[in-house]
Amino acid sequence: QLHLQESGPGLVKPSETLSLTCTVSGDSVGRSGYYWGWIRQPPGKGLEWIGGIYYSGNTYYNPSLKSRVTISVDTSKNQFSLNLSSVTAADTAVYYCARLVGVSFFYYMDVWGRGTTVTVSS
Amino acid sequence: EIVMTQSPATLSVSPGERATLSCRASQSVSNKLAWYQQKPGQAPRLLIYGASTRATGIPARFSGSGSGTEFTLTISSLQAEDFAVYYCQQYNNWPPNTFGQGTKLEIK
Numbered sequence: 398q399l400h401l402q403e404s405g406p407g408l409v410k411p412s413e414t415l416s417l418t419c420t421v422s423g424d425s426v427g428r429s430g431y432y433w434g435w436i437r438q439p440p441g442k443g444l445e446w447i448g449g450i451y452y453s454g455n456t457y458y459n460p461s462l463k464s465r466v467t468i469s470v471d472t473s474k475n476q477f478s479l480n481l482s483s484v485t486a487a488d489t490a491v492y493y494c495a496r497l498v499g500v501s502f503f504y505y506m507d508v509w510g511r512g513t514t515v516t517v518s519s
Numbered sequence: 520e521i522v523m524t525q526s527p528a529t530l531s532v533s534p535g536e537r538a539t540l541s542c543r544a545s546q547s548v549s550n551k552l553a554w555y556q557q558k559p560g561q562a563p564r565l566l567i568y569g570a571s572t573r574a575t576g577i578p579a580r581f582s583g584s585g586s587g588t589e590f591t592l593t594i595s596s597l598q599a600e601d602f603a604v605y606y607c608q609q610y611n612n613w614p615p616n617t618f619g620q621g622t623k624l625e626i627k
Contacts, residue, residue: 444555444563444606446616459615460520493562505553505610507574509562 399423401494401510409488409517415481419494419510420474427452427472432497432504435468435479437490438512445490449497449504450477484517491515521545521609525619531627534597540622542590542607551611554583554592557621558603566605567592594624602626 405417419433426433434449448458450468458466462481470477481488491512497504522545532538542552550570555563565574567583570590580595594601607619 443620444608444618446608446614446618448614457614461615499610503551503610504613505551505565505568505608505616506555506563507565507568509564512562 399496399508401496401508403492403494403510403513405513405515407514407516409484409515410519411485411517412483415479415484415488415515415517417479417492417494417513417515418476419478420476421496422475424496425472426470426475426477430498432457433470433477434495434497434506436493436495436506436509437488438493439487439490447479447481447492486517489515489517520615521548521612521617523607523609523617523619525605525607525622527622528620529623529625531625532597533627534599536597536627538594538597538601538624540592540594540605540624542585542592542619544588544590544609546612547587548609548611550586551609552583552585552590553608553610554581555606555608556601556603557606563606597624599626 400422409415432449435447450456465482467480493512495506495509498507524543526541552570554567557563571583604621
């Protein structure tokens with residue numbers, strides 16, 4: 398059974414870099430045909446797609462965050478990671494990792510992690 | 520970026536009744552439309568993909584329809600566990616995948 402687990406600091410200072418890791422069990426991040434992605438949800442608000450990565454390292458980012466986001470994959474650890482630089486209070490959110498499935502170039506999220514809360518505050 | 524608009528923002532329905540949720544795209548997304556259910560304190564759960572295909576394990580009372588710019592999620596007979604927030608999401612034109620703002624389904 399596929400399981401995704403987010404981990405990382407729950408508190409980040411303004412202007413610093415938010416770093417999260419998603420550990421995958423029950424599947425391989427190195428398997429072709431899937432993307433692995435990050436989505437966030439500010440308190441009391443809706444969902445925002447951050448970006449995704451293919452096992453080969455190809456990445457796709459939300460243009461609104463692209464200048465600050467880096468997503469990477471470590472197939473040896475079966476993990477993928479999110480770095481978001483120069484954070485502000487607006488980046489406070491629950492951050493979810495997810496597997497993206499689909500065909501051709503059409504991918505949606507079929508399995509999600511439970512999420513981790515990140516607060517940006519000094 | 521494709522904008523997804525859901526209506527209504529809040530829907531009050533009695534258990535056992537039918538609920539109809541709407542989602543509109545700012546331009547055609549073909550049938551590349553997914554629906555998710557989110558309960559308080561939980562991650563979203565995939566209900567429907569391809570506008571009308573139920574995900575694994577999703578009860579038959581959930582059905583999706585539509586194509587192009589207009590989509591509907593119907594829950595035929597509401598159970599207590601169905602009261603939640605529902606999001607639509609397009610994946611025809613990404614990045615980014617874009618979500619609607621959500622419809623809260625509450626008990627009447």
